[in-house]
Amino acid sequence: MKKARTVEEVSMDPAVQQLLTKARQEGVETAFDRADAHTACGFGATGVCCNHCLEGPCRIAPNGKGPQRGICGASLDTIVARNFLMKLTEGAAPHAEHGREVALALLEAAEGKAPYEIRDPQKLLRVADGLGIETHGREVNEIARAVALKALEDFQQQTGVLNWLRYRGQKKSVAKWEELGLLPVNAHLEIAQSVTRTAMGCDADPLNLLLGGLRMGLVDGYSGLHMSTDLQDILFGTPTAVKAEYNMGVLDAKKINIAVHGHLPLLSEKIVTWAKQLRHEALAAGSEGINLVGVCCTGNELLMRQGVPVATSFSSQELVIVSGVLEAMVVDVQCIMPGIQQVAECYHTEIITTLPYVKIPGANHVDFHPDNADEAAQAIVRRAIANYGKRNPDKVAIPTVKTEAYAGFSVEQIVGALSALNEQNPLAPLLDAIVSGQIRGVAAIVGCTNPREQQNVGNVAVARELLKHNVLVVATGCSAHSLAKHDLMNEKGLEYCGEGLRAVLKAVGNAVGMESLPPTLHMGSCVDNSRPADLLTTIADTLDVHIGQLPVVGTCPETHSPKALSIGTYFLAHGVDVHVGVSPQVKGSEWVTQTLTGDRTDEELNLDKLFGGKLIYETDPFLAAQKMLDRIDLKRRALGLSV
Ligand code: XCC
Structure with a gap:
């Protein structure tokens, strides 16, 4: 051992x-x-x-010893490419299901069958317009219904191209994908076909398998990320800047603590409502109220829209329970460790699963469907209240650690802040700063924390290093938790920024009445990686260039999830360089590795040649940052910008 x-x-x-x-x-x-x-x-x-x-x-032993093919004759390259495609499919499928769940909820809400209302009708109109839906003279719910049906088409149609890809994809990228025959028809069809491809006796061509992987990236990007963000903004509101608190110190010993964990905000939004409405019952139980805290991306969703504080990220999810003050942990889907139940059994915490296809042995289950959202949320809050009396005071210990952090940086919010500097052309100040070199490039730090890795070290080190070199950093997912907890989402972190970047952050901040924008901008949950993508599309269209030509990178230093790989593949398909700090498990095949990392010296295709972006696998955060800076500079030079 x-x-x-x-x-x-x-x-x-x-x-x-x-x-x-x-x-x-x-x-x-x-x-x-x-x-x-x-x-x-x-x-x-x-x-x-x-x-x-x-x-x-x-x-197959990659050192050449032993049999070099599987019993069926599959080669090493086939096996590695096929396993990689399977990982990407496992990444794309939960995101596509997320999109579909939200689309169904929107449909039921529009038809009066589920207790949700449209909180951002303006966004509804913009999305409807983008999808080519007639809005003139129509009621909000009628338009919402049409948008939901368009979304569901992306899981049903047998010909054509994903509606959301046509709507959100940058035209120049879409043309490239069309040329390569990569355009997905419907998310379910593509996922089923991908599973079929990887089944025994089907696709054995490593290149074709990798191209199948890029298709999965597009499925994830449009049926997962973009669709989920757009529809959630319509239902729950588009985030605006919010100041909140991070880390275990947000737990409150005097209150009933409920953690919401997972990814889908459909039920947790209702728990926010019912935690307020049932406060009197919490008081009657002897507590001082109800305290909601977030974990993982359900946490990010509630943080962005409701300012709910965040307790912790993926790898330390079990430790929230160890505080001894958690009455309930409510989970929906994705990134939920089965281990939480074993930990909960050592305390008084009740684990409550909520989706029929996500259950944990020993946990209690409250079945959630959009139409029973209010009843489910009330039942859950009441269970938590009932558990308060079971707390063991001898086991209570809340670390006093917490930090302040700004979040809520949707594209709409960023453009809104920039328009305080230039109302006519809000993007101009950002573009000018990039052109002048005050901002060297833009990086999205995405993805997770991983129990095998030293938590937060990679995320924080990469961020600080990029900031030091004047790279504007945006963040999503659990990497955003890492940055927030270590003062990179409040004024303290400005000390890590290079001079040029700091001046821009201060100028924009001052224009909107803040001392400065935070050093890194929290753009939301994993599905909200659609937001940086939208920002890049807007910038590239303004400059009339391909997204892949921009001096931008994506990085997931500490990921554990196949979802990070499929999100990364979505960005790779745009020609954006993507760094991963954890092995993507392809090293066994030099051919597959070099095709992804663009390191092939022969004339054959590789990702870099095909799209202008490549995978950078580097475990050392400082070397990784340097490699990303080199690529940023390469792209700046190609655009004729100073380096
Ligand atoms: Fe999961 Fe989204 Fe990763 Fe966090 S960041 S560990 S995927 S919760 Ni996407």
């Missing part, structure tokens, strides 16, 4: 260190301990193990 890491080696977050120490003292096992106990399988880690059929599993 490997040696367990110290709490400092596990995370740079003092709150996580404190709670992990408590967990270890109380004999409670967490993902960090399991990560220490597991040894990664060398075959799986390099993508060379094939278990697609019952002849195997077959594994």
Whole structure:
């Protein structure tokens, strides 16, 4: 057995260190301990193990020893490319399901069958316009219904192209994808076809498999990210700048604490409402009220729109329970560790699953459908209230650690802030700063934290390094949690910014009555990676260039999730360079690796040649930042900008 890491080696977050120490003292096992106990399988880690059929599993040693093909004859390159496509499919599918769930909720709301209302009718009109839906003289609900049906078409039509891709895709990129035959027809069809491709005896051509992967990236981007963000903004409002708090110190010993965890905001938005309305019951139970806290991306969704504080990110989700003050953890879908139930059993916390296809043994289940949203939310809040009396005071310990952070930077908010400097042409100040070199480029830090990695170190180091070199940083997902917890979303972090960038952040901030914009801009949850994409589309269209020509990069230094790979592939398809700090499990095939990283010296296709962007795999955050800066400079030079 490997040696367990110290709490400092596990995370740079003092709150996580404190709670992990408590967990270890109380004999409670967490993902960090399991990560220490597991040894990664060398075959799986390099993508060379094939278990697609019952002849195997077959594994090919990349050093040339032993059989060099699977029993069916599949080559090393086929096996690695096929496994990679499967990962991308596993990334795209949950995001597409997210989009579909929200589309159905919008349809039911528009038809008066679900208790939601349209909170942003202006966005509804813009989205309807973009989709070519007639809006003139029509009622809000009628338009919303038409938009929802258009969304659902993207899961049904047998010919044509995803409506959302036609709507949100940059025309220049769409033309490229069309030329390559990559345009997806409908998300479900594409996902089913992708699973079929990877099934035994189907696609064996590594290049074709990788192109299938790019299709998955587009499915994720348009049926997952863009559709989810657009429809959620319509239903729950488009985020505007909000100041909130981050880290375990947001838990409140005097209140009933409920954590909302997962990704879909459909139920958690209702829990916000019912936590307020049932406050009197919480008081009657002897508490001082109800305190909602967020975990992972459901946390980000509520933070962006409601200012709900965020407790922690993916890898430390179990530790919220170890505080001993959590009455309920309500989970929806994605990134929910089954381990939370074992931890909850050591305290009084009730784990409540809410979707029929996401259950955990031992957890309680409150079935949620859009039409019973109010009843489900009330039932959940009441369960939490009932659990308050079961708290064991001897097990209560809340770290006093918390930081302030700004969030809520939708594209609409960013453009709104910039228009305070130039009303006629809001993007001009940003473009001028990029052209002059005051801002060297733009980076989106996305993705997760991973129990195997030292929590926050990669995300924070990459961010600080890019900021130092005047790169404007936006963030989403759990990487945004890392940055917020370490003062990169409040004024304190300005010290890490280069002079040029700091001046721009201050100028825009002053124009909207703030001392400065925060050093990094929180753009939302994982599906909200649509927001940086929209920002890039707007910038590229204004400059009349392809998105891939812009000096921009995407980076996920600490990811654990296939979703980060499929989001990354979506950006790669635009020609944006994408860095990953955790192995994408393709190393077993030099051909696959070099095709993705653009390092092939022969004349064959690679991603860089095809789209103008490539995968950068680098575990060292400083080297990674340097590699990204080099690519940013390369693109600046190609545009004739100073370096
Ligand atoms: Fe999951 Fe979105 Fe990753 Fe966090 S960031 S660990 S995917 S919750 Ni997307």
